[in-house]
Each structure stands twice: as structure tokens, then as C-alpha cells.
Amino acid sequence: xxxxxxxxxxxxxxxxxxxxxxxxxxxxxxxxxxxxxxxxxxxxxxxxxxxxxxxxxxxxxxxxxxxxxxxxxxxxxxxxxxxxxxxxxxxxxxxxxxxxxxxxxxxxxxxxxxxxxxxxxxx
Amino acid sequence: xxxxxxxxxxxxxxxxxxxxxxxxxxxxxxxxxxxxxxxxxxxxxxxxxxxxxxxxxxxxxxxxxxxxxxxxxxxxxxxxxxxxxxxxxxxxxxxxxxxxxxxxxxxxxxxxxxxxxxxxxxx
DNA sequence: CTCCTAGTTGGATAATCGTAGAACGTTCGA
DNA sequence: TCGAACGTTCTACGATTATCCAACTAGGAG
Numbered sequence: 001x002x003x004x005x006x007x008x009x010x011x012x013x014x015x016x017x018x019x020x021x022x023x024x025x026x027x028x029x030x031x032x033x034x035x036x037x038x039x040x041x042x043x044x045x046x047x048x049x050x051x052x053x054x055x056x057x058x059x060x061x062x063x064x065x066x067x068x069x070x071x072x073x074x075x076x077x078x079x080x081x082x083x084x085x086x087x088x089x090x091x092x093x094x095x096x097x098x099x100x101x102x103x104x105x106x107x108x109x110x111x112x113x114x115x116x117x118x119x120x121x122x123x
Numbered sequence: 124x125x126x127x128x129x130x131x132x133x134x135x136x137x138x139x140x141x142x143x144x145x146x147x148x149x150x151x152x153x154x155x156x157x158x159x160x161x162x163x164x165x166x167x168x169x170x171x172x173x174x175x176x177x178x179x180x181x182x183x184x185x186x187x188x189x190x191x192x193x194x195x196x197x198x199x200x201x202x203x204x205x206x207x208x209x210x211x212x213x214x215x216x217x218x219x220x221x222x223x224x225x226x227x228x229x230x231x232x233x234x235x236x237x238x239x240x241x242x243x244x245x246x
Numbered sequence: 247c248t249c250c251t252a253g254t255t256g257g258a259t260a261a262t263c264g265t266a267g268a269a270c271g272t273t274c275g276a
Numbered sequence: 277t278c279g280a281a282c283g284t285t286c287t288a289c290g291a292t293t294a295t296c297c298a299a300c301t302a303g304g305a306g
Contacts, residue, residue, distance in 0.1 A: 017284075029240045034160035038264080039153045057282065068266050073284055075264085092273045092282040109236035117152045117230050140254075161294085180252065194295055196254055201293095215252040215303050248306085255300075262293070270285080276278090 016087065019080050024102035027083045032107070035082035036114060040065055041075050043122045045084060048098055049115045055093035063122060139210065142203050147225035150206045155230070158205035159237060163188055164198050166245045168207060171221055172238045178216040186245060 014021045036042050047063050048054055059065070060072055067075075076096065079085045083102065088095045103111040137144045159165050170186050171177055182188070183195055190198075199219065202208045206225065211218045226234040 028243065029237065030160055030162045030165050030243060033156050033165070033237075037153055037157035037160045040264090042153050042156070055282080067264085069283065070267075070285080071265050077284090078263095089272095089283090094283060107236055107240050109232040110240075113230055113232035113236060114152065114156075117233075120151065120153060163294090178252080190294085191296055192253065193255080193297080197294075200254090212253090212302095217253060250303105250305080252303085253301085256298090258297090259295080260293100261295095262291105264291080265289085267288095268286085270283105272282085272284105274279105274281080276280100 014086075019077050019087075021080050021086055022083045024083065024099075024106045027103070027106045029107060031082045032084060032103070032110075035079050035084050038075070038078075039120055040067065040122060041079055042114075043119060044075065045079065045098055046115055046117075046119050048085070048096055049100065049111075053088075053095050053097045055090075055095050057093075059096070065122060142200050142210075144203050144209055145206045147206065147222075147229045150226070150229045152230060154205045155207060155226070155233075158202050158207050161198070161201075162243055163190065163245060164202055165237075166242060167198065168202065168221055169238055169240075169242050171208065171219055172223065172234075176211075176218050176220045178213075178218050180216075182219070188245060 013023055013026070036045060043063050044059055044065070047059060051062070054062075056069070056072055056076065060067070060069075065072065076085070076087065076094070079096075080087055083099060083106075085096045085098050088097065098111070098115075100111055136146055136149070159168060166186050167182055167188070170182060174185075177185075179192070179195055179199065183190070183192075188195065199208070199210065199217070202219075203210055206222060206229075208219045208221050211220065221234070221238075223234055
């Protein structure tokens with residue numbers, strides 16, 4: 001299910017799988033920061049940004065995230081609802097991608113400074 | 124009480140009022156982001172950075188923060204322990220100051236991008 | 247010395263968050 | 277057609293967090 005809620009695409013909101021991915025103009029800084037404040041989500045975003053688009057199971061395995069599928073799915077939702085990543089389904093896989101351009105348009109320099117930081121250990 | 128725990132000042136840790144303010148080299152990105160992820164703390168940091176050093180009661184009043192003194196004191200602790208701000212006592216007042224240089228040294232561009240973002244409403 | 251102002255600390259509480267397991271829907275391959 | 281792989285949703289639970297009030301410390305003004 002994909003819905004365009006507003007006429008002006010600049011303010012379009014995409015709803016996929018009951019998760020709302022906001023348009024860049026609607027990003028909220030505190031929400032973006034909260035999404036990135038968790039070590040596991042931060043590691044995920046840094047990894048995906050560096051290695052390119054990838055799907056959930058692959059990301060979890062490559063990073064060595066110590067959590068269940070359902071927990072990762074929860075984290076993915078947080079990231080999407082904040083506007084940090086977008087999701088694309090292909091077959092049974094969910095490919096995620098960091099919305100660098102949108103983030104940089106709304107908060108210039110923010111995502112680059114975060115991606116350039118050293119990756120922290122995932123416990 | 125002020126203690127220099129390590130010989131090399133680059134890694135010095137300052138302990139003031141039982142609160143540890145880490146040296147720039149010890150900043151953790153996820154902790155900094157978590158400190159700034161709260162709307163009230165974000166507003167506080169943006170305000171102090173823009174208007175210059177100020178003390179707690181003044182900041183609370185000028186921003187219109189809807190919380191008690193003790194809650195603000197709690198938020199100040201979070202910000203200090205993450206390395207976002209430093210505190211200086213003068214008389215009965217606690218002056219806070221954003222550690223721009225330290226933050227920029229550790230995470231280039233991060234604090235500027237956050238300070239340049241529009242201030243969000245404080246509910 | 248006494249009071250007022252400024253801030254911190256401890257305890258309590260309600261809300262939020264990260265987590266796992268079970269059940270489920272989809273898609274792909276044998 | 278059947279089963280395996282991939283991901284989502286629901287529910288529950290423990291941990292963390294934001295919050296307040298009350299009590300406290302410390303400095304400045306009278």
C-alpha cells in the first residue's frame with residue numbers, strides 16, 4: 001500500500017506497510033537525532049551508507065547485531081518514521097537505503113558528520 | 124571538587140559536583156545524539172549557543188521551559204555527561220556553555236549543523 | 247544572623263523504549 | 277504443492293527516562 005497524502009509532492013508523505021516515511025520538509029531534528037541515538041540503529045545506518053543498499057538479514061549478519069528479527073524490524077520502523085532511511089521491497093527482501101540527499105537538504109552537514117564518525121562497537 | 128584523573132590533559136576527565144564531563148577524545152557519538160534528542164535539551168543547547176553563556180534559571184525562563192528546577196538540573200547533567208555543555212559556578216548561579224570547539228574537533232560539522240537547524244517548539 | 251535566591255540530590259511514579267517469542271503473510275525454489 | 281527464507285505485527289516484560297516534590301547545600305543581601 002502506497003499513498004500520496006498531499007497534492008504537492010514536496011510535502012508528500014509515503015505510507016508503506018503502515019509505516020509513514022515523512023517528506024524532507026517534515027523532518028524533525030529531535031526525532032532524527034533520537035533515531036540515531038541508539039547504538040544499533042547508528043551502526044546500521046553507518047553500515048548501509050558505506051556498503052550501499054542492503055537487506056535486513058544481511059545487515060544484521062554483517063554487523064553482528066545481537067537481536068531478533070522482530071527487534072530489527074522495530075528499529076527499521078523508527079529509522080523510517082524519522083526519515084533517516086527508506087525501504088524498498090524486492091521479493092521477500094526489504095532493501096534499506098539512507099536518505100542522504102533529503103537529510104542533507106533539511107539539515108545541511110548533519111548526516112555527513114555522523115557518517116564520517118568512527119563506528120562504535122555494537123555490544 | 125575538581126579532579127584531573129589522567130596525566131595527559133588530552134584525556135583529562137573533569138569531575139565537578141559528582142558529574143563527569145568527558146574529554147573530547149572520549150566523546151561517544153550515540154551519547155551525544157541521545158543528549159540532543161530531547162526537545163527541551165535541544166532547545167536549551169541551541170539557545171545557549173546563540174545567546175551566549177547563561178545560567179539555569181535564566182535559560183528556563185527565556186525559553187519558557189515547562190519543567191521544574193530539579194528536572195532542568197537533571198537535563199543539565201545529561202548534557203554535561205555527554206560532553207555537550209560545560210558548567211561553571213559563580214556565586215549561586217550555574218553558567219552553562221556549549222563545548223563547540225571540543226565537539227567540532229571530535230565530530231567535525233555535527234554541532235554546527237544542529238545549531239543551524241531551526242529551533243523546534245517547546246510544548 | 248537571617249532570609250532569599252539558585253541549584254542539586256533522593257525518592258517516587260508514569261511513560262517510553264528495547265527486547266524476545268509466537269503467529270502470520272509473502273515469495274521463491276525444489 | 278510444499279517447505280524454507282524473509283520480514284512484519286502483536287503481545288508482554290524489564291530497563292530506562294522524564295518528571296515532580298521535598299529536603300538539602302551554598303552564596304549574597306539586608
